[in-house]
Amino acid sequence: MISIVVPVYQEADNIQPFLRDVEAQVHEPHEILVVYDFPEDNTLPAVAAMQPACAAVRLVHNTLGKGVLNALKAGFSASRGDVVLVMMADRSDEPKDVAPMAALIRAGADVVAGSRYVRRGGQEGGPLLKRTLSWLAGVSLHYLAGLPIHDATNNFRAYSRRVIEQLPIEGEASFAVALELTLKAHWQGWRVAEVPTTWHDRTAGQSRFRLFAWLPHYLHWYLLALRRAWFGGRPRSPEASG
Numbered sequence: 001m002i003s004i005v006v007p008v009y010q011e012a013d014n015i016q017p018f019l020r021d022v023e024a025q026v027h028e029p030h031e032i033l034v035v036y037d038f039p040e041d042n043t044l045p046a047v048a049a050m051q052p053a054c055a056a057v058r059l060v061h062n063t064l065g066k067g068v069l070n071a072l073k074a075g076f077s078a079s080r081g082d083v084v085l086v087m088m089a090d091r092s093d094e095p096k097d098v099a100p101m102a103a104l105i106r107a108g109a110d111v112v113a114g115s116r117y118v119r120r121g122g123q124e125g126g127p128l129l130k131r132t133l134s135w136l137a138g139v140s141l142h143y144l145a146g147l148p149i150h151d152a153t154n155n156f157r158a159y160s161r162r163v164i165e166q167l168p169i170e171g172e173a174s175f176a177v178a179l180e181l182t183l184k185a186h187w188q189g190w191r192v193a194e195v196p197t198t199w200h201d202r203t204a205g206q207s208r209f210r211l212f213a214w215l216p217h218y219l220h221w222y223l224l225a226l227r228r229a230w231f232g233g234r235p236r237s238p239e240a241s242g
Helices: 015-025 043-048 068-078 095-106 128-145 161-166 177-187 211-231
Strands: 002-007 030-036 057-061 083-086 111-115 122-124 157-160 192-196 198-200
Touching: 002 068, 002 095, 015 030, 015 043, 015 095, 030 043, 030 068, 043 057, 057 068, 068 083, 083 095, 083 161, 095 111, 095 157, 095 192, 111 177, 128 211, 157 161, 157 177, 177 192, 177 211
Parallel strands: 002 030, 002 083, 030 057, 111 192, 122 198
Antiparallel strands: 083 157, 111 157
16 A cells, blocks of 8 residues: 655645545555644645545644654654655645656665656746755765765655654754655665656645755755765764764
């Protein structure tokens, strides 16, 4: 079974078309874990109002603390599939890519990235600065740090069960968890792969992505990756040494 973890925050305008898109494109057994921070989130009544109801949905209350990282942790903990895949409810990720990502996990990969920066991949919309920094991070980590994927920051990721169960999450905030887990799997010598995907900017609702607030979290793992590639050995992170 594929566990699709979907952190939400006030996604009433997007959640029904998102769920319909997933159900239309994912044809193997799956569960959709809609992870919310508080019961007043307007996503919940929108899910309840779906006709017909989406049988694959499981609502997961994030009790670990507000924020996307804790929501992802709560979703990972609640997941039951052999493949655990993260998607955004804003419809930025393409459900048609779920099956090939899951297939690569079952063929032996531990992390599969949806990659915007390879042939047949792409990005539609989004702030220019964010797009540029993301592209630079992906390309430089591929060529300078030997990361075997071209898109380091996209959170559209599939993980094997052992990644979820064996790799600790050290970060304290932000979507940088995708970069963290990908690097840790790579450092373990586990297989990291990618499939081309096209990312779409949201057309409804408000993004929770905070570039300047979260940039230090991305930069932390980026610099660790370069340091390991250039100087060898696994550098101790501030989280691990503190």
